[in-house]
Amino acid sequence: MILAALIGFTAGLGAVLIKNLTHLIQLLLEGEFISNYHNAFYFIFPVIGIAITLLIIKYGIRNSVGHGIPSTLYAISKMKGIMKPYQMYASLLTAPITVGFGGSVGLEGPTVATGASLGSNISRLFNMNQATRTLLIGCAAAGAMSSIFKAPIAAIVFAIEVFSLDLTLASLLPLLLASVSAILTSYFFFGSEIILPFTLKDSFEISDVPYYILLGVIAALCSIYFTRVYFRINKLFKRIKSPLHRLLIGGGSLGILVYLIPPLYGEGYDVINNLLQEDYLKAMGNTFFNAYFDNFWVVISLLFGLIIFKIVATSLTFNAGGIGGIFAPVLFMGSTMGHCFALFINHLNILKSPLSTSNFTLVGMAGLMAGVLQAPLTAIFLIAELTHGYELFVPLMITAAISFMITTRFLPHSVYTMELAARGELITHNKDQAVLTLMDINQVIETNFIKLKLGMTLGEIIHNGVVKSSRNIFPVVDDKNSFMGILLLDDIRAIMFDKSLYDSVKIDELMQSAPDVIDADKDGAREIMKKFQDSDAWNLPVVSSNKYMGFVSKSKLLTAYRKKLIEVTV
Structure with missing residues (x-):
């Protein structure tokens, strides 16, 4: 404590x-x-x-x-x-x-x-x-x-x-x-200074529920766009090996974007605050379109541009070599998305009373957080606390839940966790999965198995292998230590005492393929457990770049699993 x-x-x-x-x-x-x-x-x-x-x-x-x-x-x-x-x-x-x-x-x-x-x-x-x-x-x-x-x-x-x-x-x-x-x-x-100093002015109206539902759907689409663009740009920049080239290309592209769209400069909390106050001149900064802010379509187009290009600017900053986070860009995009949506619906003149742009700006932030970060409860409570009350709790729950459900249908992991999940290195609330992720497979590899080489005769197998080993399984390798298969004691039990066969029978006639093989470079504990389950084997060989390393036994793996479970839950 x-x-x-x-x-x-x-x-x-x-x-x-x-x-x-x-x-x-x-x-x-x-x-x-x-x-x-x-x-x-x-x-x-x-x-x-x-x-x-x-x-x-x-x-x-x-x-x-x-x-x-x-x-x-x-x-x-x-x-x-x-x-x-x-x-x-x-x-x-x-x-x-x-x-x-x-x-x-x-x-x-x-x-x-x-x-x-x-x-x-x-x-x-x-x-x-x-x-x-x-x-x-x-x-x-x-x-x-x-x-x-x-x-x-x-x-x-x-x-x-x-x-x-x-x-x-x-x-x-x-x-x-x-x-x-x-x-x-x-x-x-x-003191009492906060990042988003805003107090709710408009109350929640039950008639707005369909629009909060629609906002949740749009938030999910924006979340999918955010995540895919983020990783697509990362993938493109991975091809550029030189840090200087990454800086010049990424930094130069970022400079052009910021020149054309000034609100993309920095974190963007000032833009969010200005949108909450509906001050578009301050929100958009000095642009070529300042004289046309009386035109609805100019404002909508500029806001839509912020939604599209914020994640591009963020990805360029990262890949050029900058250090930062995506939390603020998510809030930036979410607020712009919610504000743009409310403005558009109000412009259609289909409602008796217009939607509250400030409320939809705030709920939009929660919707995108729930989708991109896949943290719907954080999104709900953060916006509720920032607004000093729970007046928006119902619309926050509606939009965040819908955004989360749709996004996870297409993207099972968040921006934070996608790469870790792909490598099998992600901790989740699934206790079994968490324990398997935390296990170090190298600690359960046993190396006290006597290796047999291709070309060995039955006599050499008996004298160099069986006599010296307490195991009933032997890995078979070639001269370069590449794993070729296994030999079980049961495979030679019927002929092992027939000395007339010692020189004529070769290991190539006796060995067999392993039920499955563990790749130390790719397989995590979860995959290894599945291989034991599917093969019903008691020991499985471990290779790295097809080179023999040792064996993992089911009993030792389960013992290590139990120890790790106790360790992480006590």
């Missing part, structure tokens, strides 16, 4: 530092020295920020700085919750520069990563076990989110949903303490 409160405080402090460093950089860029050139050359700033970030990573940190939440999830699933010390300050140094110079990403992911690394290293300092270490990482994530948004309940729900923590009394109290200590830290440094 004490460590949870301490970690909540440090995570809150990390959030304060990241936010203040970002604001300091933004303030310097708007100072007297640059102010005369800011409007003309502001689109160059993101490229400069990403270049500085790359230099800090290469010559300062000298380690890869992964995306915040995915790297934390990887640490939980494959690194026993151990995060390296440099991760405590890596995002703290790089994210404010990326975002402060106008990179089209958010600060939430890096803040969570910083807090999670602090939680991991503090728990290691006090010799906590893996289960407690994972819980304290969740406490750090809850603390970071609580400090950023001043939404302590949503922060707890976020930690449970995204990090797949068990909702028990043993986990809830530490999360609560961490969330509270973090928000107190935020209040101490920032």
Whole structure:
């Protein structure tokens, strides 16, 4: 409990530092020295920020700085919750520069990563076990989110949903303490200032329910678009090996986008706040269309452009080398989507009373969060807490639920977890799946099997294999140690004492194919369990690049499973 409160405080402090460093950089860029050139050359700033970030990573940190939440999830699933010390300050140094110079990403992911690394290293300092270490990482994530948004309940729900923590009394109290200590830290440094200072003006109308349902469907479509564009651009940039080329191509493309669409500059919370106030001039910035904002179709087209190109700008920022998160871009796109939808419906003049654009702007954020992040409860509670009440709770539930259901039908995993899930490294609320993911298969590989080589005679098998082994199974390999098959003691039991056959019978006539083979490079514990189940074997050979490594026995695998289950649930 004490460590949870301490970690909540440090995570809150990390959030304060990241936010203040970002604001300091933004303030310097708007100072007297640059102010005369800011409007003309502001689109160059993101490229400069990403270049500085790359230099800090290469010559300062000298380690890869992964995306915040995915790297934390990887640490939980494959690194026993151990995060390296440099991760405590890596995002703290790089994210404010990326975002402060106008990179089209958010600060939430890096803040969570910083807090999670602090939680991991503090728990290691006090010799906590893996289960407690994972819980304290969740406490750090809850603390970071609580400090950023001043939404302590949503922060707890976020930690449970995204990090797949068990909702028990043993986990809830530490999360609560961490969330509270973090928000107190935020209040101490920032007072009552919040990112989205908005109070509901319009009440929920039951007649609006069909439109909230339709908004949920649109949110799902936008969520699918967001995710697929994000990974498509990532895939394209993976073909570019040179970091300099990635910077020039990604940064240059980002600069062009920001020049044409100024609201894509930076996190975008100012745009969201201006949309909530229906101040389109401030929301859109200086564009070629400022003189035409009286025209409905110009406003709708510009808002639609923000929906389409925000994820493009975010992906370009990441792939050029910037460090940030996708939480803010999701809120940006969701708010624009909801606002655009309400404006369009109102323009049709089919309703007796127009839809509340501010309400649909807020609910749109929840809809996209539920789809892209696949965290519907976080979306509901976050918007409810940001608006200081639960007036919108019903429409939030409707839109978030529909968006989540449709999106998961086409995309079973969120942006955070898709790559981890593809590699079988994702922790979920499925306890069996979680234990299998956490298991280290290398620890159950047995190597005390005597290898037999192709071309050996029956006599050599007996003298070099059977006599020296206590096993009844033998791997057969060639001269390059490539796995060729197995030989069972039962295969030679009938002839093993007939010495007249010792020189004439070769191993090639006696060996057989293995019931199945475990590929150490590809197969995780879940796949291995399935191979044992399907083959009904008791021992299966393990290979790496077709080279023999050893065997895994069903009994040892089940023993390791039981030990890991006890370890992660105690």
